[in-house]
Amino acid sequence: MIRRSLSGFLAIALLMFCSVVEASSPRRLALVIGIDQYQYIPNLKKAVGDAEAMGTTLSQLGFEVTKIINADRRTLSFAIADFKANLSRDDIALVHFSGHGIAVDGQNYLLPADIPKPQSGRKDLVIYEAIALNRLIDQLAASGARTRLLVIDACRDNPFEQSGVRSIGSTRGLARTDAPAGTFIMYSAGFRQRALDRLDDNDEVATSVYTRTLINELKQPGKSISDIARDVRGKVEQLASSVGHVQRPAYYDELSAQLVLLPAEKLQENPTSIQSARSDPEFELAYWNSVKDTGNPSLLEAYLKQYPEGAFASLARTMLSGRPVDAEEPDAEPGTVTDTAKTLTSKEITRSVQAE
Numbered sequence: 001m002i003r004r005s006l007s008g009f010l011a012i013a014l015l016m017f018c019s020v021v022e023a024s025s026p027r028r029l030a031l032v033i034g035i036d037q038y039q040y041i042p043n044l045k046k047a048v049g050d051a052e053a054m055g056t057t058l059s060q061l062g063f064e065v066t067k068i069i070n071a072d073r074r075t076l077s078f079a080i081a082d083f084k085a086n087l088s089r090d091d092i093a094l095v096h097f098s099g100h101g102i103a104v105d106g107q108n109y110l111l112p113a114d115i116p117k118p119q120s121g122r123k124d125l126v127i128y129e130a131i132a133l134n135r136l137i138d139q140l141a142a143s144g145a146r147t148r149l150l151v152i153d154a155c156r157d158n159p160f161e162q163s164g165v166r167s168i169g170s171t172r173g174l175a176r177t178d179a180p181a182g183t184f185i186m187y188s189a190g191f192r193q194r195a196l197d198r199l200d201d202n203d204e205v206a207t208s209v210y211t212r213t214l215i216n217e218l219k220q221p222g223k224s225i226s227d228i229a230r231d232v233r234g235k236v237e238q239l240a241s242s243v244g245h246v247q248r249p250a251y252y253d254e255l256s257a258q259l260v261l262l263p264a265e266k267l268q269e270n271p272t273s274i275q276s277a278r279s280d281p282e283f284e285l286a287y288w289n290s291v292k293d294t295g296n297p298s299l300l301e302a303y304l305k306q307y308p309e310g311a312f313a314s315l316a317r318t319m320l321s322g323r324p325v326d327a328e329e330p331d332a333e334p335g336t337v338t339d340t341a342k343t344l345t346s347k348e349i350t351r352s353v354q355a356e
Helices: 008-021 047-060 073-086 123-129 133-142 209-218 225-241 264-268 271-275 281-291 297-306 313-321 337-343 346-355
Strands: 028-034 064-069 092-098 101-104 107-110 147-153 183-187 251-253
Touching (some): 047 064, 047 092, 064 073, 092 133, 107 123, 209 225, 297 313
Parallel strands (some): 028 064, 092 147
16 A cells, blocks of 8 residues: 555556556666664764665655665675665666775775774775675676666775774775676765765755765656766756765766656546545645656646646646746746745755655
């Protein structure tokens, strides 16, 4: 049973989507990893929150999710091996890692909870005890899965950096990555950049700045994964800039075709299911946000079909007519979805979505 508290709009859309394509769609499998509690290096505060939120979102998107929290190296190795063994041809495989990561000699490594803190300069210990990202990428490619997605939110400060001694690895951030065909890799920051956990001391959202932005974009129907990555990059870059920080998420696209995880056209195939959620303002706002900037008349007409008297109906009709919309205001009373959309800041909207 799909709970409306997760998101009425997303739940109804996914219910319709799954019912239409259940028999013919490739499987979607996800391995979600979050590590806050490290035994020998500094702890993190939001990596587990990232994993919890991503696990929920991916489940809503039809993924069979395996979630691993605060795992040591042995647990991670078994989880990765089991995940690979379960993949088959035509599957969509996604791995999300949130935790410490480090670049050593141009190669990236994901750090398990029991990674030791080596003495000055002993980088070989880190290489042996960490999870090599390139090897993980190769393992997924060797599985035969048609599409492999990796989300790496590990571009934080180097946990092995030490004052007055020879440090191990790059000071911050991860190195560039070569992605094989069929692979899409997303990083929370660019080359040698540090990813923000929070915007300021008042930021109490349980997820990092990158992950909360990504989750919100994943819930927008009709967007390809490449469009999502591009939009996440722009939004995170803007949020980081607002607090004087440089963070421009990187992504590497080696997919041969566009991948859309939540097709927008499926929203039109079962009006009866949608009817039960039409009274939810968040449902209408999410629907409108998914179509308003597409320039696609059929999607605007689909919105009007579902909401002929909706908060944005007047604006949708104006856009369809081709008239200027600068002076056009949606018909809404104070306290409706339109009033809410005008008054909330982008940060508050992000926090509201994450709180669901």
